Amino acid sequence: MQGARKNLQINMSEDTSISEHKPEEISVVIVDDHGICRAGIRNMLQGSEFHIVGEAASGKEALALVRRCSPQLVLMDVRLAGKSGLDTLEALKKELPRLVVVVLTIYNDHTYIARALAGGAAAYLFKCIERDALLIALNTVMRGETLLSAESLLRSLHTLSKNVAKSHHLFQPLTDREKEVVCLLATGLNNRDIGRVLCVAESTAKTHVEHIIGKLGVSDRLQAAVWAAWQGLVPNPD
Numbered sequence: 001m002q003g004a005r006k007n008l009q010i011n012m013s014e015d016t017s018i019s020e021h022k023p024e025e026i027s028v029v030i031v032d033d034h035g036i037c038r039a040g041i042r043n044m045l046q047g048s049e050f051h052i053v054g055e056a057a058s059g060k061e062a063l064a065l066v067r068r069c070s071p072q073l074v075l076m077d078v079r080l081a082g083k084s085g086l087d088t089l090e091a092l093k094k095e096l097p098r099l100v101v102v103v104l105t106i107y108n109d110h111t112y113i114a115r116a117l118a119g120g121a122a123a124y125l126f127k128c129i130e131r132d133a134l135l136i137a138l139n140t141v142m143r144g145e146t147l148l149s150a151e152s153l154l155r156s157l158h159t160l161s162k163n164v165a166k167s168h169h170l171f172q173p174l175t176d177r178e179k180e181v182v183c184l185l186a187t188g189l190n191n192r193d194i195g196r197v198l199c200v201a202e203s204t205a206k207t208h209v210e211h212i213i214g215k216l217g218v219s220d221r222l223q224a225a226v227w228a229a230w231q232g233l234v235p236n237p238d
Contacts, residue, residue, distance in 0.1 A: 031076040059083025093120035097219035123147035
């Protein structure tokens with residue numbers, strides 16, 4: 001077992017080297033403690049615009065690798081050796097708020113989903129996903145859009161405890177319009193759909209979302225949705 005672990009560490013050291021990629025490609029780091037899963041993800045992304053620049057098997061390795069590679073996207077499992085994937089997610093987002101992190105796992109658990117949202121994950125995907133669906137999902141989050149369905153998002157947000165969300169203090173009061181926007185945002189609507197509901201331009205909806213994020217002092221729209229859930233602004237999915 002020790003010999004195998006040593007070989008894995010050697011291979012991981014080789015895998016985490018930065019490779020050259022074209023400007024139009026999106027740099028990706030894969031974080032999973034199972035080599036066969038990393039290989040499967042590599043195979044699914046092969047030939048796409050998503051270019052793998054490194055791999056890690058643990059939270060500690062992931063943090064060091066991301067600092068070194070500066071990827072645009074991280075694909076990460078929930079459970080890792082040592083530091084959990086959710087703890088690693090929170091550490092990455094705290095250090096690099098603009099980094100896009102997608103959880104890719106086998107665990108269909110609302111608590112995990114809620115923690116991932118609270119930690120700043122752009123999406124929560126399952127490993128049974130087909131290649132085409134994965135590529136569509138990754139392109140969606142790279143455009144800054146929310147991926148979860150409204151029902152899944154609502155159910156996950158309602159599992160959050162106040163202890164998770166109460167750290168997001170309201171720096172400035174929201175206007176009545178911004179309260180309308182944050183409610184729609186929390187149901188998973190993108191800027192275009194928010195604009196349609198409120199009969200305003202997509203650019204106006206985008207500006208409202210940006211103002212809300214700034215006032216709440218959060219890093220992205222999902223963190224704003226967490227705040228809305230804590231404030232009781234999110235409708236009950238039942």
